[in-house]
Amino acid sequence: MSSRPPSLPLALGLALIAAAPAPAQDTTATEGLVLELNRISEGGDGTCQMVFFGQNNLPDSLAEITLRLAVIDANGVFQNMLALPLGALDTGKRRFAQYNLPLACADISEIVVNDVATCKIAGSAEDSGACLSGLTVSSRTDIALGL
Structure with missing residues (x-):
């Protein structure tokens, strides 16, 4: 048996696979409700523009x-409470929501889901506990998103 080095096309193919970016998080595999802090950017007026992504699974x-x-500053101190309405979400529906917070993004260390203010299942007048019990959170930014 001869010991030949791998062919150039095979080596290039393996290098491309290794250099490929990781696939985006598959939110459809997660049962329940998904909330992600998707993007942040500094506003020109000292505000932090936040984009949240929600999906109903x-x-x-x-x-x-x-x-x-709840908004927590860089020192771990509570700064603000805000309501994030996502509206109606059919099963499998995805939605982005934008919120401008009157703080610089660099001054925020974490956003905590303090509570679910409203969670109404279609066809029911009562609030459901399914939204909080099935909630999964993540962040693609330097600001943590937690429960």
Whole structure:
């Protein structure tokens, strides 16, 4: 048997696979409700523009969902409470929501989902606990998103 080095096309192919970016997080595999802090950018007026991504992977459509978020500064001190309405979300539906916060992004260390203000399953007048119990959070930014 001869010991030949791998062919150039094979070596280039393996190098391209290794250099390829990781695939985006598959939010459809997560059951429940998904919330992601997707993007942040500094506003010209000293505000932090935040873009949140939400997806309903619950078995039921939501007539209305609003999350209550707490903003924590760089020193770990509570700064602000905000409501993030995502509206109606059918099963499998995805939605982006933008929020301008009156703080510089660099002054924020974490956003905490403090509570679910409203979680109404379609066809029901009562609030459901399914939104909070099935909530998964993540962040693609330097600001942490937690429960």
